[in-house]
Amino acid sequence: MSIIDSMQNILQPIIVDYAVxxxxxxxxxxxxxxxxxxxxxxxxxxxxxxxWALYTGVGLVIDNLQRHPSIAVPDRAAxxxxxxxxxxxxxxxxxxxxxxxxxxxxxxxxxxxxxDAITGRDRLTEALEDAxxx
Numbered sequence: 738m739s740i741i742d743s744m745q746n747i748l749q750p751i752i753v754d755y756a757v758x759x760x761x762x763x764x765x766x767x768x769x770x771x772x773x774x775x776x777x778x779x780x781x782x783x784x785x786x787x788x789w790a791l792y793t794g795v796g797l798v799i800d801n802l803q804r805h806p807s808i809a810v811p812d813r814a815a816x817x818x819x820x821x822x823x824x825x826x827x828x829x830x831x832x833x834x835x836x837x838x839x840x841x842x843x844x845x846x847x848x849x850x851x852x853d854a855i856t857g858r859d860r861l862t863e864a865l866e867d868a869x870x871x
Contacts, residue, residue, distance in 0.1 A: 783829035790825040791847045794818035799851060818844035 798814045819840045823830055835843075853860060 780832070783826075783832045786826045787822065787829045787833060787835075788843075788847075790822040790829075791818060791843055792851075793825065794821035794844065795847045795851045797821060798848065799855070814848060815841045815844040818848065 795818055798817055801817075802814070819837065822840060822844070830840075852858075
């Protein structure tokens, strides 16, 4: 038996132990990060569902306003949109936890965006003209 064989017999178990610990550490890091990635994906799906429900609610309110223009009250419209959203995506509401005020603000913003698209109004151009830039 040569000196190289004896050194190999001594060092091989130590190197294997360190390699195993290194692999286990890498796996632990990976599995620890995996649920975080899932949470981000799930949260993104909830946000997307919330926004689609807002757009759908706005569409329903617009259709209702076109059929009955005498009930065009912005606060009532926002309330109807929020009610629809709460019924439509309760899981997203529960997970994301927006307040009633936040939901109403989002509903008003989506409603204003849709009304501007229908009427052809460009608020950015108006703001630039008011500022004297354009």
